Amino acid sequence: MxxxxxxxxxxxxxxxxxxxxxxxxxxxxxxxxxxxxxxxxxxxxxxxxxxxxxxxxxxxxxxxxxxxxxRIPGIAFVDAGEEVQITAGAGVAWDALVLEAARCGLWGLENLAGIPGTVGAAPVQNIGAYGAEVKDTLKEVSALDTRTGQIRILVRDECAFGYRDSIFKFSARFVILSVTFCLQKAAQPSIEYKDLKEALAQGTDLSTPASIGNAVRTIRGRKFPDLSLVGTAGSFFKNPTISEEAYASLKEKFSDMPGFPNARGVKIPTAFILDHMLGLRGYTEGNISLFENQPLVLVARNGATQKEIDTFANNIAARVHDATGIFIEREVRNFPT
Ligand SMILES: Cc1cc2nc3c(=O)[nH]c(=O)nc-3n(C[C@H](O)[C@H](O)[C@H](O)COP(=O)(O)OP(=O)(O)OC[C@H]3O[C@@H](n4cnc5c(N)ncnc54)[C@H](O)[C@@H]3O)c2cc1C
The missing domain is CATH 3.30.43.10 (Uridine Diphospho-n-acetylenolpyruvylglucosamine Reductase, domain 2)
Incomplete structure (x- = not known):
């Protein structure tokens, strides 16, 4: 160490x-x-x-x-008939794992291509993008239980996964050591997401895990700022779920407000509120902005401080609440947690 x-x-x-x-x-x-x-x-x-x-x-x-x-390294494969179990050390870069799985022609991680971060952090907020979440292919997590000092294997159902949520967010009890995924040998493309459908219509090859991964990385390249130029943590806020009644009442005021029904109500895209309702695309205060290409993404320029980001984010959340009555939660976590 x-x-x-x-x-x-x-x-x-x-x-x-x-x-x-x-x-x-x-x-x-x-x-x-x-x-x-x-x-x-x-x-x-x-x-x-x-x-x-x-x-x-x-x-x-x-x-x-x-x-x-x-920084725990290593990727290991176990052939299990129609599927392959792939275990990666918590310090492996997430996208390196996605590339490795695609190189072996295995299906399941390709829609999550290009997400920064480590394998060990992926279950913490159940990373998701382009119609997939890490919980979809995750088999189990091996973690050090800091209360007992023992290694615990938590199978998927024990991880309490939700939208950008898991048991690992409730407390710092578990330090994730490795994660095992079940990936498929047979083709299982998931290309229903709007941007992927458009890419397909424009002739992009989406026939293999590698080609879908590459298409996702290209799409993401347009939506996220260049990490070598500015500071960002990707989407700063979550998309809230509100009750069907609250959604119906908002629809009366904002007829084009999109909503996606789920088990708890209707999920609202925060980006729509920031962009179409509040006109905050590119909005800037000092060193902090909402990104021009995707207003859910907060961008911090050189010299930015945590206090500035906090003030900015609180201001944005207050404006959303004033306009819609909705409280938006942060996706980004305070550190130390
Ligand atoms: C440009 C950009 C785009 C992004 N796009 C997406 C996206 O599309 N979808 C998405 O879901 N996220 C996205 N993110 C967020 C981020 O990439 C993910 O949340 C990622 O999993 C964080 O990994 P990390 O290693 O950087 O974790 P960190 O930021 O270092 O840590 C995040 C949290 O996890 C905890 N943690 C980290 N490792 C472990 C471990 N081994 N055991 C226990 N706890 C641990 C930390 O204590 C902390 O609370 C994006 C971020 C950026 C900058």
Whole structure:
């Protein structure tokens, strides 16, 4: 394990904000993580787990604790007849796993191509895009239970997956070590999502996991800012689900308001509210903007601080509430969690 001191979190988070962490420990194995936890206990310090920092808003103040950065490598395959079980270390880059599965012609992860971050963080918020979620193919998660010190295998149904939600969000009890997916050998394309249908209509090849993955990466390239140029954590807010009555009443005022029924009510695209109802596409305050190409994406320029982002995001949420009565929740998590 590699222990560093006084490490700026702005260099380990894609929003590029955050004060320094007193200790930053890079862990390549379960034993490294156990040693890092023992180190924190010995020094009487708090600890918090970090992957690639692509879904967190780090605080401006010094974090007088231990950041446990997950770097566990490795991808292993087990042939199981019609499917293949693929297990990846929590530190593997998510898109490297998607590419590897596609290279082997395995179906199931391709719609999630191009999402930044690590395999270990993917179940935390049940990452999703283009009609797929990580829970669709996830078999089980191997995690260190920090309450007992034991390894726990949590099968999919134990993970309490929901929309950008899971058991791993409720508490920091589990440190994910690896994740196992069940992928299919037989073709199972999922290309119903609008952007993919349009790509198909324009002649894009969507016949293999690799070609779908590439099409998704191209589409995403138009919707997200270049991470090498600006700070961002992707979609900053979630899409709220409201009751059918609330949706009907909003429809009376805003007749073109889209809504997608689900088990809890009707899901509303926050981007529609920000863009079509509030005209906030590209809206800027100081160093922070809503991205021109996709207003759900918050962009932070050089010099931005967590406090500025907080103020900006609270202001946006208040404007949405004033216009619609809807409270929008953040998708991005405060760090340390
Ligand atoms: C440009 C861009 C586009 C994005 N697009 C999407 C998208 O389409 N869909 C989507 O769902 N998300 C998207 N995201 C969000 C982000 O990529 C995902 O949430 C990703 O899974 C975060 O991975 P990470 O390793 O960076 O996690 P981090 O940001 O480092 O951590 C996120 C949370 O998970 C916890 N965590 C991390 N690793 C572990 C572990 N091993 N065990 C336990 N807890 C852990 C952390 O403590 C933290 O609370 C996007 C982000 C960006 C910047």
């Amino acid at each position: 590699i222990v560093s001191e006084n490490v700026p979190l702005s260099t380990h988070t894609t929003l590029r904000v955050g004060g320094t962490a007193r200790f930053f420990i890079e862990c390549e194995s379960k034993e490294d993580i156990q040693n890092a936890l023992a180190f924190a206990l010995e020094h009487g310090l708090l600890w918090s787990v970090l992957g690639e920092g692509s879904n967190v808003l780090a605080g401006d103040d010094v974090y007088n604790g231990v950041v446990i950065a997950i």
